[in-house]
Amino acid sequence: MTLTDRYAVFGHPIKHSKSPRIHKIFAGQTGQSLEYSAQDVPAGQFPAAAAAFFAEGGKGLNCTVPLKELAWAYADVKTERARAAKAVNTLALRADGSILGDNTDGVGLVTDLTVNHGIALAGSQILILGAGGASRGIIGPILEQAAASIVIANRTVEKTVNLAAEFSLKGPVTGCGFDALKNRRFDLIINATSSSLSGCMPPLPEGLLAENGVCYDLAYGNEPTVFVRWGLEKHALKSLDGLGMLVEQAAEAFFIWRGVRPKTQPVIELLNAERL
Numbered sequence: 001m002t003l004t005d006r007y008a009v010f011g012h013p014i015k016h017s018k019s020p021r022i023h024k025i026f027a028g029q030t031g032q033s034l035e036y037s038a039q040d041v042p043a044g045q046f047p048a049a050a051a052a053f054f055a056e057g058g059k060g061l062n063c064t065v066p067l068k069e070l071a072w073a074y075a076d077v078k079t080e081r082a083r084a085a086k087a088v089n090t091l092a093l094r095a096d097g098s099i100l101g102d103n104t105d106g107v108g109l110v111t112d113l114t115v116n117h118g119i120a121l122a123g124s125q126i127l128i129l130g131a132g133g134a135s136r137g138i139i140g141p142i143l144e145q146a147a148a149s150i151v152i153a154n155r156t157v158e159k160t161v162n163l164a165a166e167f168s169l170k171g172p173v174t175g176c177g178f179d180a181l182k183n184r185r186f187d188l189i190i191n192a193t194s195s196s197l198s199g200c201m202p203p204l205p206e207g208l209l210a211e212n213g214v215c216y217d218l219a220y221g222n223e224p225t226v227f228v229r230w231g232l233e234k235h236a237l238k239s240l241d242g243l244g245m246l247v248e249q250a251a252e253a254f255f256i257w258r259g260v261r262p263k264t265q266p267v268i269e270l271l272n273a274e275r276l
Protein backbone atom coordinates (compact mmCIF):
# COMPACT_ATOMS: atom_id res chain seq x y z
CA MET A 1 0.00 0.00 0.00
CA THR A 2 1.33 3.45 -0.89
CA LEU A 3 0.63 6.10 1.74
CA THR A 4 -0.01 9.69 0.64
CA ASP A 5 2.86 11.99 1.62
CA ARG A 6 1.89 14.12 4.60
CA TYR A 7 2.76 17.78 5.29
CA ALA A 8 1.47 20.26 7.85
CA VAL A 9 1.74 23.77 9.20
CA PHE A 10 2.36 24.12 12.93
CA GLY A 11 1.65 27.37 14.75
CA HIS A 12 -0.28 28.95 17.60
CA PRO A 13 -2.86 30.22 16.83
CA ILE A 14 -3.34 28.37 13.53
CA LYS A 15 -7.10 28.30 12.91
CA HIS A 16 -7.09 31.02 10.24
CA SER A 17 -4.00 29.79 8.38
CA LYS A 18 -4.35 29.90 4.60
CA SER A 19 -1.46 27.45 4.11
CA PRO A 20 -3.51 24.21 3.85
CA ARG A 21 -5.64 25.82 1.15
CA ILE A 22 -2.63 27.16 -0.76
CA HIS A 23 -0.76 23.85 -0.71
CA LYS A 24 -3.84 21.88 -1.75
CA ILE A 25 -4.25 24.17 -4.75
CA PHE A 26 -0.53 23.80 -5.59
CA ALA A 27 -0.86 19.99 -5.35
CA GLY A 28 -3.89 19.94 -7.65
CA GLN A 29 -2.26 22.26 -10.14
CA THR A 30 0.99 20.22 -10.35
CA GLY A 31 -0.61 16.76 -10.11
CA GLN A 32 1.15 15.95 -6.85
CA SER A 33 -0.55 13.59 -4.42
CA LEU A 34 -0.20 14.88 -0.86
CA GLU A 35 -2.04 15.77 2.31
CA TYR A 36 -1.51 19.08 4.14
CA SER A 37 -3.09 19.88 7.49
CA ALA A 38 -2.90 22.63 10.13
CA GLN A 39 -2.01 21.74 13.70
CA ASP A 40 -2.24 24.05 16.72
CA VAL A 41 1.11 23.63 18.48
CA PRO A 42 2.06 25.98 21.34
CA ALA A 43 5.79 26.68 21.70
CA GLY A 44 6.29 24.34 24.67
CA GLN A 45 4.96 21.38 22.67
CA PHE A 46 6.88 22.01 19.46
CA PRO A 47 9.88 19.62 19.73
CA ALA A 48 7.67 16.68 20.78
CA ALA A 49 5.00 17.46 18.17
CA ALA A 50 7.57 17.76 15.36
CA ALA A 51 9.34 14.54 16.41
CA ALA A 52 5.99 12.70 16.48
CA PHE A 53 5.01 14.08 13.07
CA PHE A 54 8.21 12.88 11.40
CA ALA A 55 8.23 9.55 13.33
CA GLU A 56 4.74 8.87 11.95
CA GLY A 57 5.96 9.35 8.37
CA GLY A 58 5.44 13.12 7.88
CA LYS A 59 7.57 14.52 5.04
CA GLY A 60 7.66 18.25 5.73
CA LEU A 61 6.45 21.04 7.99
CA ASN A 62 5.83 24.74 7.76
CA CYS A 63 6.32 26.56 11.04
CA THR A 64 4.80 29.91 11.80
CA VAL A 65 4.42 32.23 14.81
CA PRO A 66 5.68 31.57 17.49
CA LEU A 67 7.70 28.53 16.33
CA LYS A 68 10.25 29.77 13.77
CA GLU A 69 13.18 30.04 16.20
CA LEU A 70 12.30 26.66 17.71
CA ALA A 71 12.16 25.12 14.22
CA TRP A 72 15.60 26.63 13.56
CA ALA A 73 16.94 24.87 16.68
CA TYR A 74 15.15 21.63 15.69
CA ALA A 75 16.66 21.31 12.19
CA ASP A 76 19.68 18.98 11.85
CA VAL A 77 21.00 20.88 8.81
CA LYS A 78 20.23 24.49 7.79
CA THR A 79 20.47 26.35 4.52
CA GLU A 80 22.63 29.47 4.41
CA ARG A 81 19.59 31.76 4.32
CA ALA A 82 18.07 29.96 7.33
CA ARG A 83 21.32 30.33 9.26
CA ALA A 84 21.37 34.08 8.53
CA ALA A 85 17.68 34.50 9.39
CA LYS A 86 18.06 32.51 12.64
CA ALA A 87 14.53 31.35 11.92
CA VAL A 88 13.09 28.44 9.95
CA ASN A 89 9.64 28.32 8.34
CA THR A 90 10.17 25.08 6.36
CA LEU A 91 11.37 21.69 7.61
CA ALA A 92 11.96 18.86 5.14
CA LEU A 93 12.75 15.20 5.74
CA ARG A 94 15.85 14.22 3.77
CA ALA A 95 16.64 10.82 2.26
CA ASP A 96 19.12 10.03 5.06
CA GLY A 97 16.46 10.69 7.72
CA SER A 98 17.87 14.06 8.80
CA ILE A 99 15.73 17.21 8.91
CA LEU A 100 16.61 20.19 6.72
CA GLY A 101 15.62 23.67 7.91
CA ASP A 102 15.10 26.49 5.42
CA ASN A 103 13.63 29.99 5.49
CA THR A 104 11.57 30.91 2.43
CA ASP A 105 10.08 34.16 3.81
CA GLY A 106 12.73 36.51 2.39
CA VAL A 107 12.71 34.99 -1.07
CA GLY A 108 8.89 35.04 -0.95
CA LEU A 109 8.92 38.79 -0.32
CA VAL A 110 11.52 39.46 -3.02
CA THR A 111 9.59 37.39 -5.59
CA ASP A 112 6.34 39.17 -4.78
CA LEU A 113 7.96 42.59 -5.09
CA THR A 114 10.11 41.99 -8.15
CA VAL A 115 8.19 39.40 -10.20
CA ASN A 116 4.55 39.97 -9.25
CA HIS A 117 4.74 43.76 -8.89
CA GLY A 118 7.67 44.64 -11.15
CA ILE A 119 9.45 46.63 -8.43
CA ALA A 120 13.21 46.68 -8.96
CA LEU A 121 15.17 46.57 -5.70
CA ALA A 122 18.57 47.15 -7.32
CA GLY A 123 19.80 50.65 -6.50
CA SER A 124 16.86 51.36 -4.18
CA GLN A 125 16.96 53.11 -0.81
CA ILE A 126 15.01 50.77 1.45
CA LEU A 127 13.62 51.33 4.94
CA ILE A 128 12.66 48.37 7.13
CA LEU A 129 10.51 49.18 10.17
CA GLY A 130 11.13 46.76 13.06
CA ALA A 131 14.12 44.76 14.21
CA GLY A 132 12.60 41.43 15.27
CA GLY A 133 12.55 38.01 13.63
CA ALA A 134 10.48 39.17 10.65
CA SER A 135 13.11 41.80 9.75
CA ARG A 136 15.97 39.38 10.21
CA GLY A 137 14.44 37.00 7.65
CA ILE A 138 14.22 39.54 4.83
CA ILE A 139 17.46 41.57 5.09
CA GLY A 140 19.76 39.00 3.40
CA PRO A 141 17.51 38.29 0.38
CA ILE A 142 16.94 42.06 -0.16
CA LEU A 143 20.67 42.79 -0.05
CA GLU A 144 21.21 40.07 -2.66
CA GLN A 145 19.11 42.18 -5.04
CA ALA A 146 21.79 44.89 -4.87
CA ALA A 147 19.75 47.42 -2.91
CA ALA A 148 21.63 50.75 -2.63
CA SER A 149 21.10 50.74 1.13
CA ILE A 150 18.90 49.38 3.88
CA VAL A 151 18.03 51.40 6.98
CA ILE A 152 16.46 49.44 9.84
CA ALA A 153 14.42 51.68 12.17
CA ASN A 154 12.97 50.45 15.44
CA ARG A 155 11.47 51.60 18.73
CA THR A 156 14.34 49.87 20.57
CA VAL A 157 17.36 51.34 18.78
CA GLU A 158 19.92 48.92 20.21
CA LYS A 159 18.30 46.03 18.31
CA THR A 160 18.75 47.84 14.97
CA VAL A 161 22.43 48.42 15.61
CA ASN A 162 23.00 44.75 16.45
CA LEU A 163 20.99 43.55 13.45
CA ALA A 164 22.77 45.91 11.04
CA ALA A 165 26.14 44.71 12.36
CA GLU A 166 25.17 41.08 11.71
CA PHE A 167 24.46 41.76 8.04
CA SER A 168 27.14 44.40 7.43
CA LEU A 169 29.38 42.01 5.48
CA LYS A 170 26.57 41.33 3.01
CA GLY A 171 25.85 44.95 2.09
CA PRO A 172 25.17 48.52 3.24
CA VAL A 173 22.85 48.25 6.28
CA THR A 174 22.51 50.74 9.13
CA GLY A 175 20.16 51.01 12.10
CA CYS A 176 18.47 53.91 13.93
CA GLY A 177 15.44 55.04 15.90
CA PHE A 178 12.29 56.48 14.27
CA ASP A 179 13.21 60.08 15.13
CA ALA A 180 16.48 59.79 13.17
CA LEU A 181 14.43 59.30 9.97
CA LYS A 182 13.65 63.03 9.67
CA ASN A 183 14.70 64.44 6.27
CA ARG A 184 15.32 60.96 4.85
CA ARG A 185 13.60 59.62 1.69
CA PHE A 186 13.04 55.98 0.75
CA ASP A 187 11.96 54.23 -2.44
CA LEU A 188 10.55 51.29 -0.54
CA ILE A 189 9.28 51.16 3.06
CA ILE A 190 8.64 47.69 4.49
CA ASN A 191 6.69 47.27 7.70
CA ALA A 192 8.13 44.33 9.63
CA THR A 193 6.90 45.44 13.06
CA SER A 194 4.06 43.58 14.69
CA SER A 195 2.35 46.92 15.38
CA SER A 196 0.10 46.66 12.32
CA LEU A 197 -1.56 43.61 13.85
CA SER A 198 -2.73 45.73 16.78
CA GLY A 199 -3.77 48.59 14.48
CA CYS A 200 -0.89 50.92 15.52
CA MET A 201 1.56 52.80 13.33
CA PRO A 202 5.16 53.47 14.34
CA PRO A 203 5.76 57.23 14.76
CA LEU A 204 7.07 58.17 11.30
CA PRO A 205 8.07 61.68 10.19
CA GLU A 206 6.47 63.42 7.18
CA GLY A 207 8.06 63.19 3.76
CA LEU A 208 9.58 59.74 4.27
CA LEU A 209 8.34 58.17 1.03
CA ALA A 210 10.04 59.23 -2.20
CA GLU A 211 7.92 60.15 -5.20
CA ASN A 212 6.68 56.90 -6.79
CA GLY A 213 7.80 55.08 -3.65
CA VAL A 214 6.27 51.76 -2.60
CA CYS A 215 4.98 50.56 0.78
CA TYR A 216 4.83 46.87 1.75
CA ASP A 217 3.38 45.42 4.95
CA LEU A 218 4.55 41.89 5.78
CA ALA A 219 1.24 41.43 7.59
CA TYR A 220 -2.05 40.94 5.71
CA GLY A 221 -5.71 40.86 6.48
CA ASN A 222 -9.10 40.93 4.81
CA GLU A 223 -9.15 44.70 5.29
CA PRO A 224 -6.16 46.94 4.38
CA THR A 225 -3.75 47.10 7.33
CA VAL A 226 -3.07 50.42 9.08
CA PHE A 227 0.33 50.55 7.34
CA VAL A 228 -1.19 49.89 3.89
CA ARG A 229 -3.63 52.75 4.56
CA TRP A 230 -0.72 54.97 5.64
CA GLY A 231 1.03 54.22 2.33
CA LEU A 232 -2.10 55.12 0.35
CA GLU A 233 -2.41 58.41 2.27
CA LYS A 234 1.22 59.19 1.38
CA HIS A 235 0.43 58.60 -2.34
CA ALA A 236 2.57 55.48 -2.65
CA LEU A 237 2.81 54.13 -6.19
CA LYS A 238 1.74 50.83 -4.61
CA SER A 239 0.82 50.07 -1.01
CA LEU A 240 0.78 46.30 -0.63
CA ASP A 241 0.19 43.79 2.10
CA GLY A 242 1.88 40.42 2.61
CA LEU A 243 -0.64 38.13 0.89
CA GLY A 244 1.61 37.73 -2.18
CA MET A 245 4.60 37.00 0.06
CA LEU A 246 2.56 34.33 1.86
CA VAL A 247 1.79 32.54 -1.40
CA GLU A 248 5.36 32.92 -2.71
CA GLN A 249 6.99 31.57 0.48
CA ALA A 250 4.58 28.63 0.26
CA ALA A 251 5.56 28.00 -3.38
CA GLU A 252 9.23 27.93 -2.41
CA ALA A 253 8.49 25.44 0.40
CA PHE A 254 6.48 23.31 -2.06
CA PHE A 255 9.47 23.32 -4.42
CA ILE A 256 11.82 22.21 -1.62
CA TRP A 257 9.51 19.31 -0.76
CA ARG A 258 8.31 18.22 -4.20
CA GLY A 259 10.89 19.56 -6.67
CA VAL A 260 8.12 21.22 -8.72
CA ARG A 261 7.33 24.94 -8.95
CA PRO A 262 3.61 25.71 -8.73
CA LYS A 263 2.07 28.74 -10.43
CA THR A 264 1.46 31.40 -7.81
CA GLN A 265 -0.46 34.04 -9.76
CA PRO A 266 -3.79 32.17 -9.93
CA VAL A 267 -3.62 31.45 -6.19
CA ILE A 268 -2.88 35.09 -5.34
CA GLU A 269 -5.77 36.18 -7.57
CA LEU A 270 -8.13 33.69 -5.93
CA LEU A 271 -7.21 34.73 -2.37
CA ASN A 272 -7.43 38.40 -3.33
CA ALA A 273 -10.87 37.91 -4.85
CA GLU A 274 -12.08 36.18 -1.69
CA ARG A 275 -11.32 39.14 0.53
CA LEU A 276 -13.17 41.69 -1.57
Ligand code: ATR
Pocket (backbone or CB within 6 Å): 129, 130, 131, 132, 133, 134, 135, 154, 155, 156, 159, 192, 193, 194, 195, 200, 201, 202
Ligand atom coordinates in the same frame (compact mmCIF):
# COMPACT_ATOMS: atom_id res chain seq x y z
P1 ATR B 1 8.60 39.21 14.73
O1 ATR B 1 9.23 37.87 14.88
O2 ATR B 1 7.23 39.20 14.12
O3 ATR B 1 9.49 40.22 14.10
P2 ATR B 1 9.29 40.29 17.31
O4 ATR B 1 10.62 39.65 17.26
O5 ATR B 1 8.50 40.26 18.60
O6 ATR B 1 8.28 39.68 16.24
O7 ATR B 1 9.46 41.80 16.82
C1 ATR B 1 8.37 42.69 16.80
C2 ATR B 1 8.86 44.01 16.21
O8 ATR B 1 7.75 44.91 16.18
C3 ATR B 1 9.92 44.70 17.06
O9 ATR B 1 10.77 45.40 16.18
C4 ATR B 1 9.10 45.65 17.93
O10 ATR B 1 9.81 46.76 18.42
P3 ATR B 1 10.73 46.64 19.74
O11 ATR B 1 11.96 45.88 19.32
O12 ATR B 1 11.02 48.04 20.13
O13 ATR B 1 9.89 45.89 20.73
C5 ATR B 1 8.07 46.09 16.92
N1 ATR B 1 6.84 46.63 17.53
C6 ATR B 1 5.87 45.93 18.16
N2 ATR B 1 4.87 46.76 18.55
C7 ATR B 1 5.24 48.02 18.17
C8 ATR B 1 4.63 49.32 18.27
N3 ATR B 1 3.43 49.49 18.84
N4 ATR B 1 5.30 50.38 17.74
C9 ATR B 1 6.50 50.21 17.14
N5 ATR B 1 7.12 49.01 17.02
C10 ATR B 1 6.50 47.93 17.52
